[in-house]
Amino acid sequence: MSDLLQQIADCIKAGKIDRASPYPPEMSGQDGADELTRQALDTGMTVDQILEQGLMAGMDKVGQAFRDNIIFVPQVLMSARAMSAAMEHLKPHFASGASERKGTFIIGTVQGDLHDIGKNLVAMMVEGNGYEVVDLGVDVTAETFIDAAREHPDSVIGLSCLLTTTMPAMQRIVSAIKQADPSQIVCIGGAPVHQGFAEQIGADRYAPDPQGAVEFLNSVH
Template sequence: MDLPPEPRRKLDGAGQAAPPQQAAREEAPADLLSAIASALEHGQQKKLLSLCRQALDQGYSPDDILSKGMVKGMSDLGDAFSANRAFVPEMLIAARCMTAAMELLKPHMAASGHEPVGSACLGTVQGDMHDIGKNLVKIMMEGSGIQVIDLGVDVSPQQFIDAAQQHHCGIIACSSLLTTTMQGMRQVVELARARGIRDQVKIMVGGAPISQAFCDEIGADAYTPDAGTAARTAVALLRALKHSL
């Protein structure tokens, strides 16, 4: 009777077959981080926390768990949301999972000397009480390593600028869901210029009635259509800002 072929074994640097235990150790990190990403994407909070604890116990750095596991999961879900393959309830469930996992990781990140990419203040503009989109952006930004100052809803231009100056924020992120409130974003840009901080802060705008054309018209720095894109753009802007200073 023919025997099944022997499973292929990973080769070491010399071209020799690595011992099974060694191959398993080399492949485990990617497998575990992928499992973390998947658990977050599917809103499996208990599984996510268990996997994060397992990763910490096995010596993975908090940065790797965050960036290669959790952020990947949220980014994949954000892409699905942008393509209408996922919807607000899934995003909110994943956001709660992300919050719980971040609470687990924060003490380890502090102990490892983790520094945030930068800081951002965000809020929904004056006259607008909608916060779902803003909350999703907050979770995605925090998951990307940004320190976020959440100003809430109905935020005046002065509150945005005061917070940016007080907390030394590199980004002001403004959200609006109503056409009647979107002009508040223009006022934020104008006040930042009047206060003399326009070259020190990047202003991001987003929300249902906002477009790239409106962003260009008011002189903001970036328009993003969804939370995942907002987080990626914020990281890029903060890194560029650091290099320019």
């Protein structure tokens, strides 16, 4: 791997957005994911190369460190921000078909629940890992999920909830989605839920954290 790609991966892992960003202090004054991605394109590297060996390589390490409780939400968000800065340079190339998305992930917080922190984190990580994300927002009804799934065939639906009080809504929504299309894959996440609950309500998978959602998507695509 070239030094430049390695540096991009390091910036994603460390959450170094651009030269001006003060975080992390030990990289102060250095180029960040923003500048380095620009440079990589200028030197003729392909979008796929930068995406796979720079951004994804960095994001994989972020996911692993998050899973291992070495880093937490603030650090992941900084990495996601660095990733977005780099993606801005790559995006124009996606539209031309230079690189394809791995699949579609429909996400929303269930009806009655207006909390979006967890959902946004998962959406950022999933998008950062090469999926198209359809974010339906918060307080989403079963009908909205079902309509979105019809619009995006072969997608995976992710349901989020923060409140114990909206877990029954999650149960209702999963069963409505499965009734509309038994083959529709649904995963769930959120502070009060767990694998046991996923099995109980007929969801295909519980993801304990954003990385879990990414791994699940990778396993079904």
